[in-house]
Amino acid sequence: MRKALGKGIEALIPKVSRAAPMEIVSIDINKIKPNKYQSRMQFDQEKLKELANSIKGKGVVQPIIVSPSGENYQLVAGERRWWAAKMAELKEIPAVVRRVTDREMFEISLIENIQREDLNPIEEATAFERLMKEFNLTQQELADHLGKTRSTVANILRLINLPEEIKEFVSRKLISAGHARVLLSIAGEEKRIDLARKILKEKLTVRETEDIVERLRVKRTPSGKRVARKEKSPEVVELEEELQRILGTKVRIKSTGSGRFSLGEGGKVRGKIEIEYYSLEDLERIVELLKS
Template sequence: MAKATKKQALGRGLSALLKDPENDIQSVSDKNADKVIGNVVELDLGAIEVNPFQPRSNFNDEALEELASSIRELGIIQPITVRKLDFNKYQLVSGERRFRASKMVGLGTIPAYIRIANDQESLEMALVENIQRQDLDPIEIALSYQRLIDEIEVTQEKLSDRVGKKRSTITNYLRLLKLHPIIQTGMRDGFISMGHGRALINIEKKKDQIDLYENVVSNSLSVRETEQLVKAYQESKKDPSLLNKKVQVSKETPGYISKGIDSLKEHLSAKVDVSTSANGKGKIVIPFHSKEEFQRLRKLLTGE
């Protein structure tokens, strides 16, 4: 407890130092810079602005409420990171969820690591840190990669080294940006996965992408089924009539069903149909043709 109190007091002391115009630190070579860089400093929330380079654009309200509740009970466990813009003025590099949740709780200050960085360095730090640490959706990751390539002017090979990802992985993410914006939104909202998106990329016409996307969502197709759908579409030589009806794709029967259905048929002495959806849910259909057959099946199933 004593160590925590001492650390917090140190943060407040450094905060006072930063508010002194005579000790305005602008570079790592300035007086007292070594006391600030690498230490946790309590900064006024009002002195911090959000990072325009932040790749995350969607912040789940419920998740923010949960984080705010945690901060209300336990405080900020992990400091945010900021860069110094001017005297007593800072910009977020990482930690926007913690920053937002702290404002929701009504905190006046927040613990922060201060860095000295120019715009390009700040962009790179924000994008790389978010790619590696945050639960970004595939489109947000793809946009982050594209911004690094465009604004930092790096090749995919150099980007691969900087973010620690294979070049093929980066290429697969970047290809998602070729999808129709509606499909990109569907991926961000969780209606389809990256695997679905990668299959739909192979459809050149955006309108046809949308038609097949709607088929995938409405029929809860798995990634494999989506790949089969795209293949069937391509083999049809883009027959427009294919897009106006449900395309039948072969569904793989899970192993546990294949192993159990025969014994179920034998036990009931009846036909049994089993269907499953992409999310693992399913239904069992046992047809009957008379009242007597229904009563027989009911007795077998319930034991009554």
């Protein structure tokens, strides 16, 4: 059974018992330093202003969590509230003080953002990569910590390989992570960027983008004519899409027979499954997924 890492803030603030009440203290807001492991790179300024206005009227309802750091404090959780409180020009802010290690601080910050869906896909991928590098974790160990499958972690990490321009598109929600994964199935940075711009210009769906990529791969005979493709049943198409989701790359199921083929055909059906990879590292990733 996969063990999820803590429960975000609940990992720091256990259920309060009468014997050990939770202590909330007021701390000078200028003595608090931002969380150096904050996974989120961008904050919605309009939402921060709304929260600041709410704090002006009602105060900070939920305390932030900090860890002692010399004469100051390191923010562990509640960065939006802290920034909004500063915007509201509060002098002090309610906080719970807990001593945590750097690793715990990073993990709690990451999990809190994931639980609240505060991270965009690129921020999530960057945080995963940093967590693995700083604390020497494998993909499987990270997956176990976060309560995710290894294939999910691997697919998120693949977004790191996107060109910076496409990362920006994803971060700004101009294209989806689904679009980005389709773009990763194309070899060559320029081709990826060209198609990403086409997605923006023509407002293409993920499915339409997949169709374009598939057309780019259609083989030609020596005379230059396209080779006719066999029609696939919806069940086969669905199976292809499921394999692509799991493996994070382009997968094609091909029949050696002629005409339309489906999973429910009578008699013997022969064929092959083609799985694409784009580097030795990508091949090793796919092999590990197939073995797991």
